Amino acid sequence: MDFALVILLGYLLGSIPFGLVLTRLSGGPDIREIGSGNIGATNVLRTGNKGIAALTLLLDAGKAAGAGYIALYLFGAPMQFLAAAAALFGHCYPVWLRFKGGKGVATFFGALLSLLWPVGLIAAAMWLLVAFTTRYSSAAALCAAAFAIVASVFLAVWPAVAMVAFMAVLIFWRHRENITRLKAGTESRIGQKD
DSSP states (O other): OHHHHHHHHHHHHHTOOHHHHHHHHTTOOOGGGSTTOOOSHHHHHTTTOHHHHHHHHHHHHHHHHHHHHHHHHHHOTTHHHHHHHHHHHHHHSOGGGTTOOOOOHHHHHHHHHHHOHHHHHHHHHHHHHHHHHHOOHHHHHHHHHHHHHHHHHHHSOHHHHHHHHHHHHHHHHHTHHHHHHHHHTOOOOTTOOO
């Protein structure tokens, strides 16, 4: 029963579409109708509102962190890892938006940096390295996810490794179209106008 409650808690928290809500409240367009159509911070940035994009990034990261800490407080360890993983799934497949959400990168980093900060720092460093050298946000996210799995094997306990592996696989799945574009050389670079 506790497992079901933790999954539900994480999923519902993760499914809050902060990017969509904040953009609409600020008078912006429906971000599902511009750019990639995703609800995350990267697509919010395409509206030109950097403040709302930054706030979306923080709140999307906070969904996994918040779900993890609430689960830890209410149910004890290792439920925080299950809740954070469920939050990422909720962000990617929110029930309120017919299961069409974001790609989960901010939520992924929120989980890592709050619950497994050494792994989170390694993944963040990898993201920065790849992003600055290639200027592909998607490639940076994929490399960060892959390195997070390796780092967690050496630095974390098995429930945490399971969380990281699940989240990394979900990140790869959500980026499958980006992978196709990267292979074809048609992926947009950071700062490139659509």
